[in-house]
Amino acid sequence: MDSLTLQRNYHCEQCGSTFSQLNAYELHVHTHTIETPYCCDKCGRHFSNRSSYRKHLFNHTGPYQCDQCEKSFSYLCHYKRHLRVHTGEKPYQCDQCEKRFSLLSSYKDHQRVHTGEKPYQCDQCEKGFSRLSNYKTHQRVHTGEKPHRCEQCGKSFRFLSDYKRHLRIHTGEKPYRCEQCGKSFSSASHYKRHLFVHSGEKPYQCDHCGKQFTESNDYNRHLRTHTGGGGM
Numbered sequence: 001m002d003s004l005t006l007q008r009n010y011h012c013e014q015c016g017s018t019f020s021q022l023n024a025y026e027l028h029v030h031t032h033t034i035e036t037p038y039c040c041d042k043c044g045r046h047f048s049n050r051s052s053y054r055k056h057l058f059n060h061t062g063p064y065q066c067d068q069c070e071k072s073f074s075y076l077c078h079y080k081r082h083l084r085v086h087t088g089e090k091p092y093q094c095d096q097c098e099k100r101f102s103l104l105s106s107y108k109d110h111q112r113v114h115t116g117e118k119p120y121q122c123d124q125c126e127k128g129f130s131r132l133s134n135y136k137t138h139q140r141v142h143t144g145e146k147p148h149r150c151e152q153c154g155k156s157f158r159f160l161s162d163y164k165r166h167l168r169i170h171t172g173e174k175p176y177r178c179e180q181c182g183k184s185f186s187s188a189s190h191y192k193r194h195l196f197v198h199s200g201e202k203p204y205q206c207d208h209c210g211k212q213f214t215e216s217n218d219y220n221r222h223l224r225t226h227t228g229g230g231g232m
Helices: 022-034 050-061 076-087 104-115 130-142 161-170 188-199 216-228
Strands: none
Touching: none
8 A cells, every 4th residue: 555645635614625735725724714804794705804895895885886787896997897798798809810808808818819928837837828717727736626516426626617517417417419319418528429420430540550430448449459458
């Protein structure tokens, strides 16, 4: 057992976040122990100082209130920007691909798709990202943080997309339906792989003998016949 390291998950009892590394867990727990005497009676959020608390209240009681969703804003510019959620207005258009955006920040993030700029660089693996949100999500690979926890089975996930896909195990939802045979799938990858059955496409080709396969597991099993790993 000396050569094996059993992974242990550290679970935060206060918010449900899960971590695979002790140091990341301890840093996270500290965020709960910081004294936060000011509590918002509208949403339950806590604040450590009065000024931050009063500033937050404008989110609920600000002078600019949306009559469609009752959300409030303390600044007129923020209120007008929010209205685009309901109107569908997208005033910012990319001059390279004509894609449109409702927020200037989203438009600027998109420009990096064309320029290749990646200003957010991980200092642990040097991987670069064009968006701050993607950079922050990537950090969980190193910290072990798994903030998305399934309430039904307790399993935790680093990424929201993986968490949502997991929920379909419990709900039985299969949103990807084949129009040719009516078969449904819970994940896009399984659905796309199924389409090869109808198209006849065999994307996995052996470099040794040229034989082609529809399924990656069949392809990998075949490779063993060349590498000496055995047949069936």
